Amino acid sequence: MQHPIIDKLVKLAAADKGFNVFGANAHRYETNHVLSEPEVRVVEEKYRFTLPKEYRWFVTTVGNGGAGPFYGIFPLGKHDAGHDLTSWEKGGLVGSPGLPFQHAKAWNLPPAFWADQPDPGEEVSEEEEDALWEAWDQKLEEKYWDLSVMQGAIPICHEGCALRNWLVTTGPLAGNIWRDMRADNEGIAPLQNANGTPMSFVDWYLSWLDTHLSKH
Numbered sequence: 001m002q003h004p005i006i007d008k009l010v011k012l013a014a015a016d017k018g019f020n021v022f023g024a025n026a027h028r029y030e031t032n033h034v035l036s037e038p039e040v041r042v043v044e045e046k047y048r049f050t051l052p053k054e055y056r057w058f059v060t061t062v063g064n065g066g067a068g069p070f071y072g073i074f075p076l077g078k079h080d081a082g083h084d085l086t087s088w089e090k091g092g093l094v095g096s097p098g099l100p101f102q103h104a105k106a107w108n109l110p111p112a113f114w115a116d117q118p119d120p121g122e123e124v125s126e127e128e129e130d131a132l133w134e135a136w137d138q139k140l141e142e143k144y145w146d147l148s149v150m151q152g153a154i155p156i157c158h159e160g161c162a163l164r165n166w167l168v169t170t171g172p173l174a175g176n177i178w179r180d181m182r183a184d185n186e187g188i189a190p191l192q193n194a195n196g197t198p199m200s201f202v203d204w205y206l207s208w209l210d211t212h213l214s215k216h
Helices: 002-017 037-047 053-062 124-141 201-213
Strands: 079-080 086-087 151-162 162-168 179-180 187-190
Touching: 002 151, 002 201, 037 053, 053 201, 079 151, 079 179, 151 179
Parallel strands: none
Antiparallel strands: 079 086, 151 162, 162 179, 179 187
């Protein structure tokens, strides 16, 4: 019996020939070539972690990235960098997938941190304003975008506007999907199914398929 993901992906591609589903024009419902188990192990050994079971099945059976929620799934070992893809060790986004994932619930920096965000008045010169924002950006890099924030996880897709979805790779939450809203200063949060349970990779992918199949 064919896996529901494979069956429903074929059905959605057939139903949405105009690529009207958000992001479909980017991936066009096409998946990349699958990876072999040796190819997966090369990545695991390089970054010292083990792929969660459902995601491992996907990249070795369905495709190593391509068709999926939003603009599609990144190939293993890569993430977005503007309109292109780059390796995990570039771009300043991915830390250490093999280290413990630090979060058990939604996370953001406290209100006291955001209270320090610059709000320069008209009396502030352009040079002073530039200096204020430069210092603030440096603070964000150190406290908000530090690689340790998302250690124990890998980015698997982007929603646009620097919003991303991540797959937890270590600890009791391994295999779950989290949403990264730091580009909107809203922190990170676990995605949940309608019944409140954590959303796994397969849950996440099927939710995308089912949502759009119901509209066709």
